Amino acid sequence: MTIRKVLIFTPILVILFLLQSYFWVPTYEQQSRGNPDRLNEYITASIGDASILNPILSADSASGDINSMVFEGLIDRDEELRFRGRLATSWEVFEEAFFYINESASIPGVDTARAEEVVDFLRKPKKDNGVSDPQLKACLDNIREIAVIPHREFLITKREKDPKNSKKEIEVKVHVKAPARVKLTLTAVDQDLFKNLTQLLGETYFTSFRGERYLSTDPPVEKEKLAAYAREFVPATEHNPILIFHLRPDVHFHDGHVFDANDVKFTYESIMNPRNLSPRIADYEPVKAVEVIDPLTAKIVYKRLYSPAIGTWGMGILPEHLLNQEALKREALRLGKDPEKFSMRQSGFNRHPIGCGPFVFQEWKSDQYIVLDQLNRYWEGPPNYKSYIYRIIPDPLTQEMEFYAGTIDNYGVQPHQVQRLKNDPTYQSFSGPSFGYTYIGYNMRREPFNDYRVRIALGMAIDVNKIIQYVLHGQGEQITGPFVKQTDYYNHSIKPLPYDPGRALELLAEAGWTRNKEGRLEKDGKPFQFTLITNSGNDLRKAILTIAQDSWKQIGIDVRTDLLEWAVFIQERVDKADFDALILGWSMGIEPDLYQIWHSSQTNPYQLNFVGFKNKEADELIIKIRQEYDHNIQVEYCHRLHEIIAREQPYTFLYVSKWTAILDKRIVIKEVDEKGNVIYKQIQPTKTGTYTFYFNKWIKLPEVPTFALEG
């Protein structure tokens, strides 16, 4: 019967036709089926789309990923996290230090002295080799040149709030009659220079200098204001670290324009230009000036000692010829927009970037993908991959499926999947600690957290390993202090607090807290009671909250918990330091500058040292660390600081989480030796855990290669 046959066979035929197409589709094993170019493409995926492809304006990670491929900085960090030259071939760091002649101070053995006399006085011990103190000798040897800047006068106009009417601004003319100044050129940056010089010039030579005496203002201002002006315009001493970059010759932007020092200067100026609203402005605030010495030399002068500043030159360099004032004006006129209001933020450049990185921007389809192509004339040799494709896939499950199907080359594994995927022979996997940690912070202004024994006891009562094992599925590592664990700054000799509730009770007893009949901890009849808070919406923190509460209850502490919405949590509780204890996390950079989080001057409301940690030695170390330009000395200071913080336990440091990524096993490192032989190597993560470090050498092979045992 025909009708029946038609009704049954039509769908069967349709389905068979659909099914047979399976044999035409590339599978994970045969990704190049019908498309040999697939091996030359690297496809990766991101949850969110990029927003602005301009390294000085972008703030999201997707834009950052693309910018790091298209743009290149002067320097970056190598496998060991040391600086290495990119657009700069080499660089020098030295210092120019200044101090004003203190006419009223008496120098031991000389009495009051004028500029030339002070210079002669300083040169003498240097020449005579007559200094016995080794520290002072080293300091003097470091001085390359001494010069005098003669007395000068200048006028500065400042805009200030009108003291009578806070809404209005008035102009204050500051007339400065600066005395003569001595300029010392140092071979290496020396933060102790002036401290050592006091041995020669007298204890109070610098501190007794009164800058106010050389200022007059119109209209007259208050005393404090005048002192502030004095510190600004005639500081007794000044360190000006100087950074000179020697740039790589014959580097071109993707449009063929030659890269030179003007682009460096332009990038800096664009960041500082308030119209661009660059989120990086704070990093470059210590810069005093960027000078172009010649097209391949850029000189950066800093206002003060600030060693983390060197790292900021990893910032991608912008092409001046495409974004300068005239170029923006032309673009504005072409688009029919007001050139006065048109800034770099509105420029079409941000959707079609041109840099000098290893990959050239090709196409950006919003919410779909971004395509970059290799740069053939890249100075380090072209990357092996012909193109880099960045897909936007918001759904993690879809990402995972696309990875299994071979249409994405890497996948960031979620903690609960690690056990299953890490040992899967089909993939190669990498993992490492992330840059950041989770902690419980105690408000040290409040009883009983002002006693370090209590803080240590609280830390000992929590079994961090259990948290890592059950909450993080094993994807975490215990941490003992505030530095990034994979850097030298982290002091590995410090052991984490043991899980020892018995010892915790002993410590609490020492601090006066004893258990009563019901087993509750008490001191002078007052129960040990506090509230532990964190923000809602973070399941990990919520789990830790419960675990901490339970652990502390077991040793007799009455802990209440509270989950607060993020904005309320930060604005009402953290910023105002209105809490007993809280669970939070910090994400960190490589630089060991802890000023904002740990310095005692940062304990006021709205500042980041909200636990109220104050320690004199720590304060000194924090300042020394950010002023030290010698890596080894910095490491030494950091280890000591780490020790102090671990001893004081202002936080119970919990863990740093681990990431795991899996990659197609056919992706390998391809190198060509001098004889032209191609060598394939397995991808190895660097010491710090980054596996993409040699990305430009990666390539995908048609078959999984077998490697001899790594020697």
Added chain:
Amino acid sequence: MLSFIGRSIIQKIITLFFVSIVSFLIIHLAPGKPSQVDPLNPKFTPEMVERFRKEFHLDKPLHVQYLLFYRDLFTGKTASWKDNQPVLKKIWERFLNSLPLFIVGTILTWTLSFPIGIRSAISRGGFYDRSATFFSYLLISIPGFFFAYILIIFVVNTFHVPVIGMETFGIGDPSWPRWAMDRVWHLLLPSVLGATGGIAVLSRYVRSQMLEVESQDYVRTAMAKGVPPEQVHYKHALRNALLPFVTMFGLILPGLIGGSVIIESIFSWPGMGRMAYEAILARDYPVILTVNFVSAVLVLAGTFISDILYMVVDPRIRL
């Protein structure tokens, strides 16, 4: 006959007019604003918002906006607020993407449902009928997105092939048959998924219709006079059971434009349904209203066609 057609067309035009008013009002009553004029959107300054309001005629009274919108629609000038593309062109592109899904899904649904339903009706209460009933209700009750995910995970984990999107990402420029087959493969899962729900529902209707007809005297007569059972079921009975499906067939037409929001979203299929959904999220009024209007036209056209078909199949209507 002709007077019926004429009356029907006039009625439908009146309905369309009311639909256009109601949909226009509903969109404007809905909370939220187009992202270009949302004062909470940090990307736009107040003066830009003002400019957009002017450009989109949002500063005019509602009835003027209504007239302006439909004037633009009928002259083909409506453009999406999101990307300034002409709406009709956008809809046409997306429609072409959705069309293969629709065709394959419809063929599968409207062929398979009949044998399944008829056999259920014949073997009423038997093992086949019970299991068919069980599976239909299972498929009707499982949420589509859940079923889709299960299927995706199963296929990808077993066969290691891409299933998401209209084609394999990064396929490049392969030979023509490979390109076509790649697309056909990507069609498989979403269209089969779309069809399963349809088959489950439609086969139930077929079953109940057939049961009604099978108990009629003429079926018994046919059986008694020795006509082969297959001929009885598929000719005598089916023809009479078919009448209600004529109406239903007319109503699948608007499904063409509605597409399947869920399936298209899960499979990242750039079709009509996903476009309409995204337009709603972005409050892209021109796209929403145009899709709405076109689908209203299609619904009315569908009912019109089924009216006509009804007259063709059932001589009693013509009286």
